Amino acid sequence: MPIALPTVLAVLLPALTLADELRYAVNGVNEPLLSNIQQHLDSFAFTETSRLAARRFDDLRMTAEERVRAALKPYGYYQPEILSSVREVGDETWEMRLQIQSGPPLSVAEANISVTGAGADNGELRTWRRGWPLQKGAVLNQLSWEEQKKAALAVAEAQGFLSSKFVEQRIAIDLAANTAALTLTLDTGPQAFFGEIEYQQDILHPWVLDNVPRFYPGKAYSAELLEQFRLDLWRTGYFSDIEVREDRQLKDSPPVVDLQAVLQSDRRDTYQGTLGFGTDTGIRLQGLWSRHRLSRRGDRIDLGTGYREFDDETSIRADYRVPRKTAKRQYWVASASLRSENQDLEFKRNAFDESFVQLANGQVDDIEARIGRLQIRDRKQGFQQIFETVFVELVRGTFDYQPGADADPGVLAASQDPRFAGIFKDTVNTIALGIEWDWPTVRGQGFATEGHHEQARILTANSAWGSARDFSQIYLSSRRGYLIGERFKFLLRAEVGYSNADVKKLSGSIADEPFSLSVTELPDTYRFKAGGGSSVRGYDFDGLSDNDIGSNNIVTGSAEIEMKVAERWSIAGFADIGNAFNDWDTAELRKGVGFGVRWYSIAGAVRVDFARGLDIEGKPWSIHFTMGSPLL
The missing domain is CATH 3.10.20.310 (membrane protein fhac)
Known part of the structure; x- marks a missing residue:
């Protein structure tokens, strides 16, 4: 029941008259009743051009009271008490005072809400019925009644019941009991x-x-x-x-x-260019040219180039796709890329030391070529899609780590020792057969973005078909976002990868300080690295792996809770764990915790995280700046 305001809430509504002016002062009700009364009285215009006569007062008061009653009924108030009076407040100016006691609202005595027809068992319409707000004991609200009717027709339309209509809709009022009985029957008609x-x-x-x-x-x-x-x-x-x-x-x-x-279509080409910055990667530059239609067969080509300040990485890539003439929604795909970066070959003094000691520095180059078949598989009756690619991939990997001129003699000797070939310098050609899946299901915008994104990959390389390395690899990852009410969101992330590639090891000492190297024979493009703003926060980007050059295996996980604090702003707290490593027996999972701020801009989510690694004593807090949805 609305609470009467302690002071008079006067609303002056001038009538459209050329002589006298009639105003209204409404007392005793609060919002939303007050606004609805204003609207009803505003539409009541006194339009005579003569002075108001006393004999007209009774007619004006009765009309105003009727309009007030009409304004109260949609909110369930059918038996209000209204006192009205008219007095002259100035030259040719009159005021009608309306003192309102709304009385108790009608309550719902029973609600018989049903769905018939082919859609009677439709899941979305069952959800609509379960969410019916005007249950027994609720205050009768005719605005809600009308909104629910519109919602039911919209749901039925969206589900393909295009001839839906209400065959029964009734509000039975019992003023003596101050109750209402609701009956509403939606007939969906046939499914279209x-x-x-x-x-x-x-x-x-x-x-x-x-x-x-x-x-x-x-x-x-x-x-x-x-x-x-x-x-x-x-x-x-x-x-x-x-x-x-x-x-x-x-x-x-x-x-x-x-x-x-x-x-x-009035275009065949698009051009894109981006300039970005992240605390993990530094400056990033990207350029992309796409020809969406090379011919009437629908084949397309994309050419891109990029630069990343971290490791001074440059890349060039080309992708080609052409539809197959089948009923299975398939495409032939091909790609080629060249990637070059500068890496340090390093070691740690102990497992809990954050910083590396550099042994050598060199260039790592990868040339990749892939051909395959992409098939789009529908899930959930077409509401979700899985992109499955079967491929053959050739990778030519070259690395050349060179100790500096002032390097320790032991390192210089090891770099030239044939027994350690493949640690400091090598060129390897691998041919891998594989299959990968990409399952993105993301909906909503801004803070309300939720869904899941799974990825999986299985591949194997073997000398039987000409590969210089024998290995197999399996990788699984999942990212999930769940909205909890309107203000909270949970983000969960996990990944695991396994490779059985051989590992070469080298131990020695530099200035009486022992060192140990563990280098996988995986091509650089297949190696796993952890750490950074999208992995284990609190640690350097790609800083968690054997000797800082990648590993055979990876395990990471993350849990984050986010709370909305303003229209485009939220705060978050998180805990991460994981590492990349060659040896499962000696793997040490690193842990990081922290908090962050999110700004949902037009260009996407801007994420600033403050994190601290828990496994390194005295490690300071680090800042991670990233952009984009964590689900993609």
């Missing part, structure tokens, strides 16, 4: 299905677009799948103007929705 798709375009061969829809003729109609169809057409990059029209044949049995896609 997708029909044929007609593409109006002259850019591609017609069969190219058969790979785009996540549905087929005869599949249950879904507004979400239809919207995904529009987005998927846009993501192909083929078209600049997309219009999808529906032709609803609702009198058919069953109802069918045919689609007409009108597609146009």
Whole structure:
């Protein structure tokens, strides 16, 4: 029941008159009743051009009281007490005072809410019924009643019940008992299905677009799948103007929705360039040119180049994709890349020392070429997609670590010793067969972004097909975000990777200080590294691995809770654990904890984390600055 204001809340509403002016002063009610009363009185205009006569007062008061009663009813107040009076407050100015006691609101005595028809067991409509707010004992709110009716029709429409209507809707008022009985029956009618798709375009061969829809003729109609169809057409990059029209044949049995896609394009190329900075990687530069349509077969090519300040890394990459003429939504894919970076060959004095001691420095170059087949597999009836790629990959890896001129004689001797070939310098060609999966399911924007993103990879290289190295590798990762109410979010992250590549070891001493090297024979592109803002925070970027050059195995995990504090701002607390290593028996998982601030900008999430590694005594707090969703 609204609480009457302790002081008079006067609202002056001038009537549209050319002679006298009539104002209103409303007392005894609070929001939202007050605003609704204002609106009802505002629409009541006194328009006579003569002076108000006393005989008109009774008519004006009765009309105003009727309008107040009408304004109170939507909120369940059917028996208010209203005292009205009119007095002259100035020359040709009158004031009508309305003293209102709203009385107790009507309560719901019973609510009979039902769904009939083909959608009676639909999960979304069951959810709507379970969330019905006007249950027994609740205050009757007709605004909520109307909102719930609109919501039901919207849900039914989205689920493909396009002929839904209410066959019974009744609010039975019992003023003596001050209660209301609600009856609402939604008949969904039959389920509609997708029909044929007609593409109006002259850019591609017609069969190219058969790979785009996540549905087929005869599949249950879904507004979400239809919207995904529009987005998927846009993501192909083929078209600049997309219009999808529906032709609803609702009198058919069953109802069918045919689609007409009108597609146009005035561009074939796009150019992108980015300049970024992160505390982990330093300055980053990227450039990308894409030709979305090389021919009517729908093949496309992307050429990109990049630079990263960390390790002075440069890269060039080319990707090519062409649709296959099959009904399985497949593409032939090929890629080639060249990556070059500068690395230090280092060791630690002990396992809990954060800093490395440099033995040598050198250039690491990788040339990669891959061919494969990409297949898009639908999950959850097309609402999710898994991208599966089967591939053959050739990697030519070269590294050359050179001790400095003033290096310890023992290191200089070891670098030239044939027994340690493959530690300081080597060139290796590997041929790997593999399969990988990418399963992104992310929805929402800003703080409300949630979902999951899984990735997996299995590959093997063997001399049987010409590889110079024999090894196998398996990798799994998962990132998940869960919204808890409107202000809290949980982020969970985990990854595990295993490789059985051989490991070369070298032990010695420098100035009577012992050192130990453990170098995997994995090509650099397959090596695992941990640490940094997207891994184990509180440690240097890629700083957790054997000798700082990568390892056979990796295990990391993270748990984070985030709380929204403003429209675009949130704070977070987290705990991370993990490491990359060659030997499972001696693996030491590093732990880090900290807190952070998030700003959800138009360009994406900006994340600033303050973290401290717990396994290194006296380690100071470190700052990690990253951008983008942690789910991607």
